[in-house]
Amino acid sequence: MNIHVTDVDPRNTAHLLQWNSTLRDGYAVGRQKVWSRSDAATRLQFQNPHPTRRSVLLLAEIDGVPVGAAEAHVHPGEPADVEIAVLDAFRRSGVARTLLHAVRDALRDTATLMRTETYSDVGVAFARSEGLWVGVRESRQVIDLPLSEDAFDGLPGAPSDVEVLSWVGGCPDELLEGWARLRTHMSHDVPMGDLTRTTLPADVAAVRRNEERMSEQGYALVRSVARLDGEAVGYTEILLSRPDPTIVLQDDTFVEERVRGRGIGRALKIANLRRLASVPESAGSLFLQTSTELTNEPMLALNSSIGFEEADVLTVLEGPLG
Structure with a gap:
């Protein structure tokens, strides 16, 4: 199974919204009343980028079909905030690990620490397998x-x-x-x-x-x-x-x-x-x-x-x- 990861250019509105839809759908799997960023808000946020923050937007595809997405942001001197979401039908297929490694490659010269968040035990286990530790737990x-x-x-x-x-x-x-x-x-x-x-x-x-x-x-x-x-x-x-x-x-x-x-x-x-x-x-x-x-x-x-x-x-x- 060949997982292909591409950088998303926010100026390409169709690609940007496809990325946002994939991230939103993957993030909501198995959950209720989940906040998501609208397409309009996505365009406004990423087509007018923050002046001091670096952002990385990645879309993972298999045979041209979107299967997962990653979003990462980092301010100078701060830990990178990383979010990864995989569509339900493609979980446990190496998509999340491929995306995480791509994020690390993209930000290696920008930050030394990263943070991520998850609402599942599987997500916690995955992050721990990649060298992360639990920092805090919050009630949503x-x-x-x-x-x-x-x-x-x-x-x-x-x-x-x-x-x-x-x-x-x-x-x-x-x-x-x-x-x-x-x-x-x-x-x-x-x-x-x-x-x-x-x-x-x-x-x-x-x-x-x-x-x-x-x-x-x-x-x-x-x-x-x-x-x-x-x-x-x-x-x-x-x-x-x-x-x-x-x-x-x-x-x-x-x-x-x-x-x-x-x-x-x-x-x-x-x-x-x-x-x-x-x-x-x-x-x-x-x-x-x-x-x-x-x-x-x-x-x-x-x-x-x-x-x-x-x-x-x-x-x-x-x-x-x-």
Whole structure:
């Protein structure tokens, strides 16, 4: 069986969308309520490449038929993030190993470490056979949308001395510095298990650059921040793809350690879910997805209190790229 791997040129739209479809279908095998990147979002992301990130897109074929795909991204000095998916009918045929070796060849001079993620025991065993180790495990949780108007009845609101502000889009100028500061704290604080901790810049300029790119790719940024005595102490963010709003992503939620345990995280999430309903495209959303490290019991309990339920468990592995 001859497995042929080709580089995907994002400028070739037909090839790019064929790659995305293969990756999406392979990633969803045996799973329910799986987020996937729409064709429109794929074009927007890869035909306007990130200025400092290197990306590798690979398509595997057997006799001209797509059987698997790989996606890898690396920032200078960071581990490479690698995703590999194989269509169900072609698993255990060497496709994943062929793709992984092709990724390693492509990025050998760019990074020394790689990370990958899987939702299956078979995937974990495969990654371990290639020299990777388990770094962290996360619960992927979902909640159906739309939420009823009384979904949060009976849940406590924000503490009386805490102000929660919500909006859609770029961060208001008067909140920008606090938002950037909290994002930096989040990168230092988020549970990483045995993964290498890396921190990308989250200064004001970096926040604005990220907002611009996300807007160009069609994402609505639904955000809330909590303030105590005028100072930002927590934030949360939801990402909704306007081209394909079916599945909405709950991104970061962070509360400074000194004010944890007061219900600020819950108040932030509830405020943001209510703000989500104000986005017109959310009328087409079916569920919201979030991921939480399995040992982060306070966040797991918070999500459960709001109505999230576990869909499956994600394992993130790390190891040498070479």
